[in-house]
Amino acid sequence: MxxxxxxxxxxxxxxxxxxxxxxxxxxxxxxxxxxxxxxxxxxxxxxxxxxxxxxxxxxxxxxxxxxxxxxxxxxxxxxxxxxxxxxxxxxxxxxxxxxxxxxxxxxxxxxxxxxxxxxxxxxxxxxxxxxxxxxxxxxxxxxxxxxxxxxxxxxxxxxxxxxxxxxxxYYDEGLKPINILVENHYARAVQGGIGDAKAAGNYAASLKAQALAKEKGCAQVLWLDAIEKAHLEEVGSMNVFFRIGREVITPSLSGSILAGITRDSIIQLLCDWGVPVTERKISIAEIVQAYEEGTLEEAFGTGTAAVVSPIGSLLWGEKQMDIQGGGIGELTQKLYDAVTGIQSGSLPDSRGWMVSC
Amino acid sequence: MxxxxxxxxxxxxxxxxxxxxxxxxxxxxxxxxxxxxxxxxxxxxxxxxxxxxxxxxxxxxxxxxxxxxxxxxxxxxxxxxxxxxxxxxxxxxxxxxxxxxxxxxxxxxxxxxxxxxxxxxxxxxxxxxxxxxxxxxxxxxxxxxxxxxxxxxxxxxxxxxxxxxxxxxYYDEGLKPINILVENHYARAVQGGIGDAKAAGNYAASLKAQALAKEKGCAQVLWLDAIEKAHLEEVGSMNVFFRIGREVITPSLSGSILAGITRDSIIQLLCDWGVPVTERKISIAEIVQAYEEGTLEEAFGTGTAAVVSPIGSLLWGEKQMDIQGGGIGELTQKLYDAVTGIQSGSLPDSRGWMVSC
Structure with a gap:
């Protein structure tokens, strides 16, 4: 072989x-x-x-x-x-x-x-x-x-x-917050499907919703689960995190979400730092409530291309929810600096993530 | 252009x-x-x-x-x-x-x-x-x-x-009934997805369930809707029809089902013949009930490859439901003969379906 x-x-x-x-x-x-x-x-x-x-x-x-x-x-x-x-x-x-x-x-x-x-x-x-x-x-x-x-x-x-x-x-001049459309009609994947595989077909299935989001001035869509259209899945081709109050939450790997390697790295860093981080089901209703109560502090996507991508606003139907006044949250910036620091060799790699050629 | x-x-x-x-x-x-x-x-x-x-x-x-x-x-x-x-x-x-x-x-x-x-x-x-x-x-x-x-x-x-x-x-020696596994875990497509497009990715998504069905002695799977796992969608890469009593039923085009051209042709033929045919939601529970009441007379798949493919039995969990004693129903045979007759030129093409080269 x-x-x-x-x-x-x-x-x-x-x-x-x-x-x-x-x-x-x-x-x-x-x-x-x-x-x-x-x-x-x-x-x-x-x-x-x-x-x-x-x-x-x-x-x-x-x-x-x-x-x-x-x-x-x-x-x-x-x-x-x-x-x-x-x-x-x-x-x-x-x-x-x-x-x-x-x-x-x-x-x-x-x-x-x-x-x-x-x-x-x-x-x-x-x-x-x-x-x-x-x-x-x-x-x-x-x-x-x-x-x-x-x-x-x-x-x-x-x-x-x-x-x-x-x-x-990904962002030439440092981090730049993006606007996200919460997608309520199209579906990327479903339980029992291939959403947790990095399969070419999943991407073709996402292009139309992506194009419609662009028309509304949004860089990406936030996918909801295809069954109840209630729970958050992922953002475009990134995983998604929210900070509500002091807690950081991210959707659990339900079977229709890609298990991001940057996602896993972010969770490890937060654990090491003692920041409470939870993987669980998150409903869009919960995010709206946190926004209205003023506890939705930060939101960001994670992926190989952009590493950490701050979310400046969420568009959910007619409702636009600005996060951090459209700016970059403190934790978001800290995570971006930590991961890119390890990747570029400017910070020590205590977890053995980097492999020499 | x-x-x-x-x-x-x-x-x-x-x-x-x-x-x-x-x-x-x-x-x-x-x-x-x-x-x-x-x-x-x-x-x-x-x-x-x-x-x-x-x-x-x-x-x-x-x-x-x-x-x-x-x-x-x-x-x-x-x-x-x-x-x-x-x-x-x-x-x-x-x-x-x-x-x-x-x-x-x-x-x-x-x-x-x-x-x-x-x-x-x-x-x-x-x-x-x-x-x-x-x-x-x-x-x-x-x-x-x-x-x-x-x-x-x-x-x-x-x-x-x-x-x-x-x-x-498809069947060298005439029609041959096939066994079908009703798929209760894997999903092919969902509302809002690309199940109604003839996209390559849909087929890759179906292979694993198909392989597992083969291991159970079934030629194809019968997909249920991905949301409730209750309603019939299609069979492998064919549309599906049932005759219950005198009525013929087929799942309506819900958005996650491919709009088969053979399916459409079969519906037209049945209408022309005065056979009651209905496109609607069909639950697996309804099929089980018809089977138990003895009114599930025939079942068949339709598609370009096999044209009309008689279903000899459905495997639903532990329950095996034989249809027509595993044989070929009268209407199934009549539809197969009609479509293949028009295609081969042995029957008149009164609907203008055939296009000369």
């Missing part, structure tokens, strides 16, 4: 974006990519790092028809303490990718191989890791079904791919 | 499976495929029929990551009356593809172009249309997002593809 990773170098290489150039998110890609094939009976085999190039797939490849496609997102940082490149909690992404694989009837990957292969790829393209404050190298592992066939069933062949993209800090 | 379809012939051609060879479903593909590009600001352009060949896509193509992929399925038949090739209700597939496109924030296709392009492709590969009774040429149109980028939003580029596959009659 697997075997040694063969490396075919990209001798020409592409131009690396200049330091002053805007990177955006997922627009530039590095010189190399990792590929591993899977075939029923043979398992994962032929791991190789090759020049970044188009994939050639039969038009009947099952990923195009029946959507077996799962992915992960994590980041490598140029760390300011020693100058080395480190990756944030890749073992957690390996575990979650396998949970997604399992849910979509796709083959599991060896989790150590996943981490080692990403380390090897990032090492080879290390010169692409941006040094600008807040910027990083975004790592996108994904698995797609490649068997050519139109019967509705699990594919017998897959491709595991990792690509790398130098990305900007 | 669009322009003339350019044709690049496959001069070599592939070997067409011999008449006695088993075709299966979606395993063989013809000599040509249709491609049309879409780009924001430019619209759909460069329609072309080219030799069937792999697609070359950037590894960051959005279809691999955020699942914007919708498809259709329809069939062309070698008709026994005049020997010409005809397609079953392609205008309905054009309409439904656009409803799927709309739901997934993808660009609409001109519906006349859709039909004309498929006619042109089938004409060119007409020698691939099987002449064996019950066999047909399966037509698979699909649209995928092709922009290379990792921001979560609608793609600015798409590819519309049509491929063709000669397929067997």
């Amino acid at each position: 697997y075997g040694t990773i063969r490396i075919e170098r990209n001798e020409q290489g592409k131009a690396i974006p200049a330091a002053e150039q805007s990177l955006g998110f997922g627009r530039y890609f590095t010189d190399h990519m990792l590929l591993v094939d899977y075939e029923e009976g043979k398992g994962w085999h032929d791991p190789r790092i090759v020049p970044y190039a188009p994939l050639s797939l039969d038009p009947a490849a099952m990923v195009f028809h029946y959507g077996q496609a799962v992915f992960e997102g994590l980041k490598a940082y140029h760390c300011v303490d020693t100058g080395e490149v480190r990756i944030f909690r890749p073992d957690q992404n390996a575990k979650r990718l396998n949970r997604s694989n399992e849910r979509l009837q796709m083959p599991l990957l060896d989790e150590d191989f996943f981490v080692n292969a990403i380390q090897a790829l990032v090492r080879l393209d290390a010169k692409w890791v941006p040094q600008k404050k807040g910027a990083s190298l975004y790592i996108r592992p994904f698995v797609i079904a490649t068997e050519a066939g139109l019967g509705v069933r699990s594919s017998s062949r897959y491709l595991f791919v990792v690509i790398l993209s130098p990305v900007e800090a | 669009y322009g003339t379809i350019r044709i690049e012939r496959n001069e070599q051609g592939k070997a067409i499976p011999a008449a006695e060879q088993s075709l299966g479903f979606g395993r063989y593909f013809t000599d040509h495929m249709l491609l049309v590009d879409y780009e924001e600001g430019k619209g759909w352009h460069d329609p072309r029929i080219v030799p069937y060949a792999p697609l070359s896509l950037d590894p960051a193509a959005m279809v691999f990551h955020y699942g914007q992929a919708v498809f259709e399925g329809l069939k062309a038949y070698h008709c026994v009356d005049t020997g010409e090739v005809r397609i079953f209700r392609p205008d309905q597939n054009a309409k439904r593809l656009n409803r799927s496109n709309e739901r997934l924030q993808m660009p609409l296709l001109d519906e006349d172009f859709f039909v004309n392009a498929i006619q042109a492709l089938v004409r060119l590969d007409a020698k691939w249309v099987p002449q064996k009774k019950g066999a047909s040429l399966y037509i698979r149109p699909f649209v995928i997002a092709t922009e290379a980028g990792l921001g979560v939003r609608s793609s600015s580029r798409y590819l519309f593809v049509v491929i063709l596959s000669p397929v067997e009659a």
Whole structure:
């Protein structure tokens, strides 16, 4: 299974974006990519790092028809303490990718191989890791079904791919609060569905509500549970936290929510700091009540792309609820500084979250 | 927009499976495929029929990551009356593809172009249309997002593809009743979701329940609504009908059910025949009651692949409900014969369902 990773170098290489150039998110890609094939009976085999190039797939490849496609997102940082490149909690992404694989009837990957292969790829393209404050190298592992066939069933062949993209800090000029629309009509996922898997299909299902939110001046939607339309799930593609009085709360992992790795990191930090944090069901009614009683102190989203994203206001029907007067809460800022400090190497990594390449 | 379809012939051609060879479903593909590009600001352009060949896509193509992929399925038949090739209700597939496109924030296709392009492709590969009774040429149109980028939003580029596959009659030796598991845990779709779109992601979400049903000796699952787990939705990838006493009932299009074209055809036929047919909410409790009272006369699934598929038994928890003693109901057989008769040209097409190439 697997075997040694063969490396075919990209001798020409592409131009690396200049330091002053805007990177955006997922627009530039590095010189190399990792590929591993899977075939029923043979398992994962032929791991190789090759020049970044188009994939050639039969038009009947099952990923195009029946959507077996799962992915992960994590980041490598140029760390300011020693100058080395480190990756944030890749073992957690390996575990979650396998949970997604399992849910979509796709083959599991060896989790150590996943981490080692990403380390090897990032090492080879290390010169692409941006040094600008807040910027990083975004790592996108994904698995797609490649068997050519139109019967509705699990594919017998897959491709595991990792690509790398130098990305900007999500907020170039520091944190910026966003407006959020509480979504009351469309649903992203439901109990018994695949909402807790990082599956491509979940994202396609979210685009329409997202576009309608934009039209109302909101950056993201806050999804409610699909059954009662009462309980909070997640914000766009982030998990969500609220501070009500002294307590921090976040929706528990109900089965239709993605188990964010930044979410988990935030909970650990709060516990370490002695801030009361609870994972539980949270209704929108409770949030409205806290807002009206003046105890809704802070709200923020968490995810790999933005790390921590302050929520400036919630739009719920006709009701607009401003939080922190549309500004950034103290705890929100403190959490952002703590996580990005560990990631960039400016704060000590006492939890062993950072993995060197 | 669009322009003339350019044709690049496959001069070599592939070997067409011999008449006695088993075709299966979606395993063989013809000599040509249709491609049309879409780009924001430019619209759909460069329609072309080219030799069937792999697609070359950037590894960051959005279809691999955020699942914007919708498809259709329809069939062309070698008709026994005049020997010409005809397609079953392609205008309905054009309409439904656009409803799927709309739901997934993808660009609409001109519906006349859709039909004309498929006619042109089938004409060119007409020698691939099987002449064996019950066999047909399966037509698979699909649209995928092709922009290379990792921001979560609608793609600015798409590819519309049509491929063709000669397929067997679903049941080689005539109709065969199947066992169905009533699924009580997993969900395929929910109100406000994308269950009424023919989106790739819906199929990936169904595979696990499908695999578990197989382990229990069932060919498909019967999905219940995701909210109350009480009302019937669809069977695997088919719509479902029941005959209780003299009345035929089928779940109404609630928003989480695919609007099947065979479903619509069956309803029209029943109306024409004066058989009472009702589209409404149907609970599993009602089916159990009818079974126990001895009025559950027939049950069948409908879809493009199998046309009409008799249900021999329903497994609901520990309860197994045999229908027609596991045999084929009279009305089920009559509907199958009527639809396949129109499709094959052995019965008159008084409704204008068949479109010549």
